[in-house]
Amino acid sequence: MTETIQKIVSAIRQSNTILITSHEGPDGDAIGSSLGLAAFLTAIGKRVTVHLADPVPELYRFLPGADAICSNIPDQDFELAFVLDVGEFRRAGKQFGSFTRISHTINLDHHLTCENFGAINLIDEKAAATAVLVWRIAKSYGFRADYDTATCLYVGVLTDTGSFRYSNSNREAFQVAGELVEQGGLNAWSIAEKLYESQPRKRLELLAQSLPTLEFVKDGRVASITVSLDMYSTTGASAELTDGFINYPRSVAGVEVAILFRQIDKARYKIGFRSKGLVNVATLAQAFGGGGHHNAAGGMVDGSLDEVKRIVYGAVEAVQW
């Protein structure tokens, strides 16, 4: 590990033009680790370009450097490219996949399944976030975090650990957060306020309509809520604002499986599943043409809401646990 980091530090020292990219549909760690690495490299005098195939969600646009992210890679040579948080190379996007004007590629990731596609690969599935790996490199370089670097890397750690609630919140995750807060002079609340206390009004209005559809089945061990097309039209909210809604039924004591029914057409529903651990919802989702992970999965079912509920509840009832 230390040897790999030394190789990366050497590569940084020998390069001047550096390209950084991450995965499609970027999340807090993809954006935070990319921008944090960019802030560090810029601070030590490198010419840095950050490319992301997809736009930065509104939530993360406050991050220093977010405005300079380019959706098209400039047609120039780069001595070095960093690919961050990308388990499968193709997820870096088409444009990067076919871009050849790079001398060396370094791959930083914390996914167990990461492909070793770089000239140097720093893969550590014990790292809570890719931002943690970036911080290991910056520290090895002897860098003391400035405000911009610290803010971006902190957001990477904060979001990938679910505000330090997920089981990946290990010693190093806390250690890194503490160092970033101190060195960067960060105020944890002013960052948390932007991420967790600034939801669009329409989102809360949509939640206010959806939450009364709360339903419990299987002796309270399964709970669901529903979002209908009607709710979108009366609130003016878009479907992406339902992100996180499924956490409400999941948050109830005794609930093991939470379900979100999201209407996407007159007689068609997207089904989201969350498990607290006992039930493998990926298997459940497969029955509905979908998939996912043990604790988070999704599928699709055609029918009226009543029909869809009957089918999905039936499948959940059949699971033994």
Add this chain to the structure above:
Amino acid sequence: MTETIQKIVSAIRQSNTILITSHEGPDGDAIGSSLGLAAFLTAIGKRVTVHLADPVPELYRFLPGADAICSNIPDQDFELAFVLDVGEFRRAGKQFGSFTRISHTINLDHHLTCENFGAINLIDEKAAATAVLVWRIAKSYGFRADYDTATCLYVGVLTDTGSFRYSNSNREAFQVAGELVEQGGLNAWSIAEKLYESQPRKRLELLAQSLPTLEFVKDGRVASITVSLDMYSTTGASAELTDGFINYPRSVAGVEVAILFRQIDKARYKIGFRSKGLVNVATLAQAFGGGGHHNAAGGMVDGSLDEVKRIVYGAVEAVQW
């Protein structure tokens, strides 16, 4: 500071029977720091009694040692008493206030206004939680956290920092959390699940009824929700379950002041106020016979809901910011 801690470590070495107490209406840090200190002292061979004037809320009953907390102080001599997280001595409760069979009292607190009522006072308002002070002492003693000690102290830090979101989430808070997670072999998720993912079903049902009352005034800079007596009776939820409801209107972008109208009688409402920082809601609350802090305050208004809203919105509209 170091000298004070050395004095405390000496006092611990010289004592065998130790009483620990904290404030009335105990929260996560009061309970977590008390039980964490008790676990540490028990592990090093002391005879420890934890006394709290009020019952431990359901939420915290999973903490190791919570069952052994006594509401009545046993009639015996104690060589040492620790008073934790108690800004004003009277908040330790009547029974402790009049209890005299203690040789020495040590006062651990992180409130700016703490009275120096102990023979030794370790007061540090920069500490994120009283649990942080307990950990400083245990470390100075040379103690490596076991599971029980780590769990209790971690919960103290976690709850007093609002899951590491408040501005008191400083370097030491993260450092302590990291050490506790590692030494105690904690799974951050299994603790977070108990605190944040196990709300009573009735609470979410009450929220589902309350959230549709969401209202915005003053160009969306003020938002309110209401809980009526009707909602309690249809859901069977008690008033204490509304704890945290006010965070929903507060969490909307652009909202500076959030209000919770809680009906407590046919024509009487408790008013809760939260500010994101610009407005001092303590001043607002004073107009309604209440008070509080800059960012969190409350009062009481008589009248029908319409009347109460007119009065309260009028007062908020009048504030310049």
